[in-house]
Amino acid sequence: MxxxxxxxxxxxxxxxxxxxxxxxxxxxxxxxxxxxxxxxxxxxxxxxxxxxxxxxxxxxxxxxxxxxxxxxxxxxxxxxxxxxxxxxxxxxxxxxxxxxxxxxxxxxxxxxxxxxxxxxxxxxxxxxxxxxxxxxxxxxxxxxxxxxxxxxxxxxxxxxxxxxxxxxxxxxxxxxxxxxxxxxxxxxxxxxxxxxxxxxxxxxxxxxxxxxxxxxxSRKVHQDCPRRFNFMQKNFLTDWNDPAQEGYCLFLKGCKGRWTRSDCSLTLWNEGANTCIKSNAPCAGCTEAVFYDGFSPLYTNGVIKGGMIP
Amino acid sequence: MGTVIVDPVTRIEGHLKITTEVVNGVVTDAHASGTMARGLESLLIGRDTRDAPYVTERVCGVCFGSHGWCSSLAVEAAHGTTELPALARIMRNLIVGACFLHDHPLHFYHLSALDYLDLATLVNYAGTDTYINKIKQLIIDNDAAPLLPRYEPDGFSINDLDTVASAVGHYLDALVMQVKAKRMSALFSGKQPHQASIVPGGVTYLPTAEQIAEFRTMLVEQTDFINNVYIADVVALGTGPICLWQPLTWG
Known part of the structure; x- marks a missing residue:
């Protein structure tokens, strides 16, 4: 594309x-x-x-x-x-x-x-x-x-x-x-x-x-994610302290970008200063109707509520 | 005069009601009631502890940062963490420090100052400031919401033209400065309001050299505003209500 x-x-x-x-x-x-x-x-x-x-x-x-x-x-x-x-x-x-x-x-x-x-x-x-x-x-x-x-x-x-x-x-x-x-x-x-x-x-x-x-x-955070390459390569971040994992996909840290529609990845926040994923923090899915309860716990994707399967 | 109720009390975060008993012009009793409950505390019971800073941060969207930071400290203490890595501590101080630069002037100018200023004085403004002239025209056109209407000015209100014009000018400058302070904090924390990078155990993000340089540049601008404008106004206006029994000269 x-x-x-x-x-x-x-x-x-x-x-x-x-x-x-x-x-x-x-x-x-x-x-x-x-x-x-x-x-x-x-x-x-x-x-x-x-x-x-x-x-x-x-x-x-x-x-x-x-x-x-x-x-x-x-x-x-x-x-x-x-x-x-x-x-x-x-x-x-x-x-x-x-x-x-x-x-x-x-x-x-x-x-x-x-x-x-x-x-x-x-x-x-x-x-x-x-x-x-x-x-x-x-x-x-x-x-x-x-x-x-x-x-x-x-x-x-x-x-x-x-x-x-x-x-x-x-x-x-x-x-x-x-x-x-x-x-x-x-x-x-x-x-x-x-x-x-x-x-x-x-x-x-x-x-x-x-x-x-x-x-x-209309587009999901995941579709425009700057870390999408690492997602496709199955490079998942497990330890924030490991320099080798810099830029890795935050899915295992609870990123809800796959289910979240928003333009965050494209236009960033605070006049283009930064965004959650860019600052190494998982997307919390705050623009979706199921937020907060459907996405809690936020920092893991081990248990996903609301019938969503990765 | 009996019971005087102010509900809603505006220019605060949340919903507040003040009830006072007044006898011969003297307040003899007063009650403050928070008229909103969200139940954020009970929401956290039984949840993953890592969610606590995320939810607690959202107690207040004006002094954001502080609540998420303190909640992280509480979660760390509960897990027996006594000391953070130095880098995490410094990053948190910069993120939350930038929030302080945002919300202390904001509280002073945008949430408090309007109580002490008689804005109608500005109809006599003869200066050249674009925005103050705009406010002057709005007052003349009777279209100055949300700055007017307000309670009738009383003995506590400052109606010296120069002081009011200067304070309103700084009110408007601070409106721009608070935008920039939020951006400063967001450079290291993802977004503001409601940062993303402070998590129990530390901070997720190591900023780039470019971001550190921008933070530093913006800090110089903020420090300049704090030292030369904000502190002077706090000293001048902070003593305002006392003028009823201890007249001060303004301007």
């Missing part, structure tokens, strides 16, 4: 260098010419965004704010009107609640959901004196589209495995345009690319059966 074919994503050929241009590449993979915010949105004011936090660690907010393209200052001031976001908004208490209620009444906003909704008992998460499940369902009712970010908000993630039995957005809401951007955390390119696509086209990008954009989740 030649190099070009390896970078075949959702019907578009993209060379490796443009992948590294993070958001510009994210836009390109979705068929957008460049990083541009639609004129219509500008004329009608900045698009409103409600950002709710369920059972979460704020890591996805942090990850969205870990790109330099687009500049985080532009994101907060220029790009969207973030009406409610518990980690960055200046308002607290009733002022925050009023902003939330006013935006829900206004309608036609993009709802970004970070973190899961507890299913075992509403008391696991109360905000402003009521269960977050209720607030979330009210916000979802009037939303134009819902972007679920991170493993928790998409499929439950780690919280789905705890006593709280956290649920993702698509388990609670139907009949709304929903896009899942899983990962623990998600990658900023996925968020900006998807948001751009939606604001430009008024629809969500083409999705797979797990509601993930095909542009980012």
């Amino acid at each position: 030649d190099k070009e074919k390896e970078n075949f994503i959702h019907g578009v050929f993209i060379d490796r260098r443009s992948f590294l241009k993070m958001t510009a590449a994210a836009a390109a993979a979705l068929g957008l010419g460049s990083l541009s915010w639609p004129d219509s949105a500008e004329a009608a004011g900045k698009p409103a965004v409600l950002w709710l936090h369920g059972q979460e660690c704020t890591g996805c907010t942090e990850s969205v704010l870990s790109a330099l393209d687009p500049d985080p200052r532009d994101v907060i001031l220029d790009v969207v009107s973030i009406r409610y976001h518990e980690t960055i908004m200046a308002a607290s208490g009733y002022v925050a609640e009023e902003a939330l209620e006013a935006t829900i009444l206004e309608g036609n906003y993009v709802l970004v959901m970070e973190g899961s909704i507890p299913n075992a008992d509403d008391r696991y998460l109360y905000v402003a004196g009521k269960p977050l499940r209720i607030t979330f369902l009210e916000a979802a009712q009037n939303a134009a589209a819902i972007i679920a970010i991170g493993a928790c908000a998409t499929y439950g993630g780690i919280n789905g495995a705890t006593v709280t039995r956290g649920l993702g957005v698509s388990d609670l809401v139907s009949g709304k345009p929903i896009v899942n951007l899983p990962g623990c955390p998600l990658k900023p390119t996925w968020f900006y690319g998807t948001l751009l696509y939606y604001l430009n086209n008024g629809t969500l990008p083409p999705l797979d059966s797990d509601l993930r954009p095909l542009a980012y989740f």
Whole structure:
């Protein structure tokens, strides 16, 4: 297979260098010419965004704010009107609640959901004196589209495995345009690319059966793995201390790349700085619906749950 | 005045509610409640110990690094490991140290400073900073979310134009610096937030000379910001609320 074919994503050929241009590449993979915010949105004011936090660690907010393209200052001031976001908004208490209620009444906003909704008992998460499940369902009712970010908000993630039995957005809401951007955390390119696509086209990008954009989740980490050669040669790393095993396949260390769809191997993380496998750590499979429970224990592939056989 | 409840308390990681009893303008009792539970502790019972740092890391996505690191130390202690290889210790210190460079200024500027600044003061801004002028225009257009609305400014709020403009300018600079600090940490740890390379027993990764050089260059930029901007602001703004009974001169 030649190099070009390896970078075949959702019907578009993209060379490796443009992948590294993070958001510009994210836009390109979705068929957008460049990083541009639609004129219509500008004329009608900045698009409103409600950002709710369920059972979460704020890591996805942090990850969205870990790109330099687009500049985080532009994101907060220029790009969207973030009406409610518990980690960055200046308002607290009733002022925050009023902003939330006013935006829900206004309608036609993009709802970004970070973190899961507890299913075992509403008391696991109360905000402003009521269960977050209720607030979330009210916000979802009037939303134009819902972007679920991170493993928790998409499929439950780690919280789905705890006593709280956290649920993702698509388990609670139907009949709304929903896009899942899983990962623990998600990658900023996925968020900006998807948001751009939606604001430009008024629809969500083409999705797979797990509601993930095909542009980012059509290939497995394993298919583009820089260690694939060693996998084929059956060179498996067993001891991190052995210099002779440098670059060996991490399968025996629990790598879940064979079952995990994501573009991590192609675009790396933190603006091309590194990625889990490149840093000699096994892929944890954080973009898959069965994560975490289905992939635990993470550091061995001796026992594989969920009926998957290597 | 009776009972005053602030729920949600924003600009923290997680969900918090503060209940205070106020008599004649004086707080006589106060309660803090964490209003979210995930059950991460009980999740780990019966699991492979090597999963512990991975799950514990995800306690917080703002001060990531610290939790995974400490959990690794705990697992090592439980397995009777008393000393790590020197290289692993140094690598961990660099990974977690870069996280500190990220989350200490972030806590100060992005999570705390907005409580002490009266942003509406910026409508009188006459300087040339692009971003502050942008904020000024947004305030005039009544479209400054998420920076406004907020609680009504009170005696604790700083409304001296120069101080507010300087602090907001640094708030925006710090927004870029925290991106770079995350990249620094990721060079050695795979990705940030939520690093991959710290595992019980050590660190999986030996960085390339190129990555070490980049880390070093970025460290110089961070140190410059910390020494010349952050520390000065901590000294100036950190004493803010005291001004009610001990007036300070600003600017």
